[in-house]
Amino acid sequence: MYDSLLKKVNTAIERLRTFEPETEPYYLCYSGGKDSDTIRILAELAGVRADIVHNLTTVDAPETIHYIKSIPNVIIERAYYSDGTPKTMWNLIVKRHIPPLRHMRYCCSELKEFGGKGRLRVTGVRAAESINRKRNSGLVKIIGKPKTTLKIAEDMNLNYIISPSSSGGLILNYDNSDSRRFVEYCYRTTSTLVNPIIDWTDSEVWEFLNYYGCKANPLYQCGCKRIGCIGCPMQGQKGMQRDFEIYPTYKKAYIRTFGKLVDYYSDETISKPSSTWKTGEDIFNWWIGIDPNQLSFFD
Ligand code: SF4
Numbered sequence: 001m002y003d004s005l006l007k008k009v010n011t012a013i014e015r016l017r018t019f020e021p022e023t024e025p026y027y028l029c030y031s032g033g034k035d036s037d038t039i040r041i042l043a044e045l046a047g048v049r050a051d052i053v054h055n056l057t058t059v060d061a062p063e064t065i066h067y068i069k070s071i072p073n074v075i076i077e078r079a080y081y082s083d084g085t086p087k088t089m090w091n092l093i094v095k096r097h098i099p100p101l102r103h104m105r106y107c108c109s110e111l112k113e114f115g116g117k118g119r120l121r122v123t124g125v126r127a128a129e130s131i132n133r134k135r136n137s138g139l140v141k142i143i144g145k146p147k148t149t150l151k152i153a154e155d156m157n158l159n160y161i162i163s164p165s166s167s168g169g170l171i172l173n174y175d176n177s178d179s180r181r182f183v184e185y186c187y188r189t190t191s192t193l194v195n196p197i198i199d200w201t202d203s204e205v206w207e208f209l210n211y212y213g214c215k216a217n218p219l220y221q222c223g224c225k226r227i228g229c230i231g232c233p234m235q236g237q238k239g240m241q242r243d244f245e246i247y248p249t250y251k252k253a254y255i256r257t258f259g260k261l262v263d264y265y266s267d268e269t270i271s272k273p274s275s276t277w278k279t280g281e282d283i284f285n286w287w288i289g290i291d292p293n294q295l296s297f298f299d
Contacts (some may be wrong), residue, residue, distance in 0.1 A: 001207065001208075001211050003194065003208070005207055007140045008200060009042070009045070011169060012042050012046075012197055013046040013266055015139060015194065015196040016042060016048050016194070017046050017047075017214075018179075018180050018197050019180055020049070021120050021184065021220035023105060023135065025118070026049065026051070026120055026194075027050075027051055027053060027115065027116035027122070028122065029038060029055075029122065029123045029225060030053055030065060030068070031064075032054060032065075032067050032217050032219060033124070033226065034217070035124025035125070035126060035197065035205060035218075036124045037209060038124075038197055038200070038208055039123070039124045039197060039208075040052055041214060043122065049220065050122065051075055052071070052075065053074070053075045054068050054075070055077050055112050055113070055114065055118065056077065056078040056111075057229050058087075059230045059231060060229060061219060061230055061247070063219050067275060070267060072238045075109075079111055080111060087110060087111060087112065088111075089107060090257045092107060092110055092111065093257050093261070094260045094261065095265050096263075097265075098232050099254075101233050105233070105234070112115065116187050117191075118189075119187070119194055120187040120194065121191075121192065121194070122194050122283070123193050123194075123195050125177040125193070125195040125198060126197055126198055126201075128201050128202060132165070133207075135163075135165070136163045137163075138173075138195070139172060139173050139194070139198050140179060140183055141171050141192070141193045141195070142168050142172075142183075142189060142190050142192045143167055143170075143190070143191040143192075144169075144190035144191050144204070146168060146188055148189075149170055151195050152182065152185060153170060156178055156181070157178075158172065158179065161173070164267065168194045191267065193195075206249060229244050231288075232252045237288050240287070240289075241289070251284070254284055254287075255281050256277065257278040257280070258284050259281075261280070261283060262277065262279060262283075267279050273286060
């Protein structure tokens, strides 16, 4: 392992040890992607206690589920509505009346990021993933109870940044005893994330995984750059089209679900991006970018 990476590994281990809760394990967010494999292995190297949790989205690729099940001690959780009905991508689309879009990713917060309330969460978020991540994330991010959190940060004389993202939040970029006390104090009542590999590059992640003999999710060998859900709008319409060539059963399930939106959009007073939405297939084609009558209402 190169010296520069070894240094980052030691720093990440130190970060994990610094913020480890005294009375309970970390809640380690495990998606089955390379970054979450990295934090999983780092937590083991650091000797910290962690519940490794995958939140089922109901549109995870079968390969991902298979891979996750091959990793020992992964807990699989799923989201529920308040009446106990399981939340799925399918009933969520019907409830929201719109497919998930790049700028309307309701599914992530409802299906993927719902877990770990009141727990200290560890994620594999990295600044190198995107400009947004770079701008809105840090070693520690605390969202929620803004006034109280800010007041405590001020009282403790902490050096913090306010996240410019719409969800707001406070970012800390150092791992000393003050930040540890602050995190310990806040995490039960806020959404607090520790991101030990925030400053790692893609190649460092791969070098680390190779060094520790982690084969990673097999989808990477099929050319996938990021592991998301089947039809995830974040990959762009070309990626969505490719997904549905590979997973035709999911294409049918989306079309069936979009068919349940047709009644809603038949109301003339409701705005819709395309006047040709007569069937679930019309909506599906619009969604993946092959609707010739498409207007730029949502995109
Ligand atoms: S990864 Fe994509 S499809 Fe999956 S929950 Fe998040 S935004 Fe939705």
